Amino acid sequence: MDDETAVSGCADGDQAVAKDRLKSVNVTWAKSHLAVLRRALPEVGLQAVESPCAGEGRVPGDVVWVVTADDVEKRAAALRKKQWRSHIPGIAAVCSKQGLVEALASSGE
Numbered sequence: 001m002d003d004e005t006a007v008s009g010c011a012d013g014d015q016a017v018a019k020d021r022l023k024s025v026n027v028t029w030a031k032s033h034l035a036v037l038r039r040a041l042p043e044v045g046l047q048a049v050e051s052p053c054a055g056e057g058r059v060p061g062d063v064v065w066v067v068t069a070d071d072v073e074k075r076a077a078a079l080r081k082k083q084w085r086s087h088i089p090g091i092a093a094v095c096s097k098q099g100l101v102e103a104l105a106s107s108g109e
Helices: 031-043 069-077 097-107
Strands: 005-007 024-026 047-050
Touching: 031 047, 031 097
Parallel strands: 005 047, 024 047
Antiparallel strands: none
């Protein structure tokens, strides 16, 4: 684990994101995308966070990065209010790494 990744505690419950803190992406389920995310997220002002003890519970992060269809299903059931998944069934074109980076970059303008 490097300095760009914060590990949250293993306690259940919502964890509020401070308004003055950078927005974050939970990379616990990023699998093969992890190396790219660790390089790309800081470039667009985002922080990577992980929740190694989350199981199927709620996790911190404005975006929860998922790769497999199974993770999409499991994480959907545990999303917090105003939290997004990186992949949405049926619209793969906007769920790519490049699509997410472009969308997040334009939302900050």
